[in-house]
Amino acid sequence: MRLVLAAIALLPALAHAQTPAKPAHLVTELSSDHVDISTRYTGDEITLFGAMSEPAQVVVKVTSPTQAVSIKQKGRVGPFWLSVAKYDIADTPGLYFLLSSAPIDKILPATAQRRYGLGLQDALSGMHVSPTPADAATFRHALLDLKARHHEYVVNGQAVKILGQRLYSTTIKLPAQLPLGTYRVDIYLVRNGQVIATDHRQINVAEVRIEHWISSIADKRSWLFGISFTLAVMALGLFLGVVMGRGGKKA
Structure with missing residues (x-):
């Protein structure tokens, strides 16, 4: 009920977009725009809600800062399975969520998805791997599977709920392990295979002071x-x- 009332409160902000002559518009809010990481942090949920000037579908993309990670490839050495290679990966977002009111492939053509970066493959568009894997396509697919299993890369075509054709909401479920920094939240209003309006928000993920000080000393x-x-x-x-x-x- 609180969510519905809060979203209804946003409707006056759309009054100027009600006439057909004006472009589509949407207004978005977050239940919280920051996450405090402490020794007791085990995950968090942030509710995104808003209102749109006209009925349409909604896509929400959440992207964390890029981070450097290392993964090991296992292979058979005699009768044993051992690590046979190590890859250092840079410039990939630690978290990448695509949440929508309908499957993205059904509401947006491939060209529009590429234009706005609304595909899992787009999360790896700036990726740098050292050493270069022999089969880059297989490596990317394996990395995406690994990220998905750890709930770091998520695609959910039913995560955004449309209420009364003008209100929308979704829950951003953050895992226990989070990259620090400023997360970008992009909201797209989609109709007839086109993005007709966008909105942007941010979520700041930071360690609380004492944990940050201890972590900094231990690391540096x-x-x-x-x-x-x-x-x-x-x-x-x-x-x-x-x-x-x-x-x-x-x-």
Whole structure:
């Protein structure tokens, strides 16, 4: 009910787009535009909702910042399966969601999908792999499968709900492991095989201060983190020894 009321509240913003002479328009809001990553973070859900000036289909694309990852290829060596190659992959988004009110292939032709980057293959358009795999097509397909299994690359043609032909909503389900940075959320209004309006939002994913400080020290100054951790454990052990020693004397 709250979602419906919030979306209805957006309708006045569309008043100027109601006349046929004006272009289609849509207004979008997020239940939250930031995600705080702490040691207790296990995933999150953000609701996207809005209103459109005329009945149409809606596509939502969520893209995280690019990140560098490494994957290992296993192969048979004698009777064993072992890692036979390692590939370093750069310039691929850590998260790539395509959520729509109907399957994208049914509402947009291939040319329009390529133009707006509305396909899983588009997520890998800027990918750089070192060393270059012998079979690039097979490698890309395997990488997409791996990302999909980890809920990092998602395509769902029924994720966006249309209410009363003018309101829409969807839930962006974020996994436990997230790249940090600013996520781009692109919303497309589609009718008769064409994108007739767009809207854009952002989600900021950041570590909270103490976790960010610890993570930064551990990553950039591992030697300092190791020394600090060792000293902290020693101090804790000394403190417990003193406390327990006093307790033993009293007994």
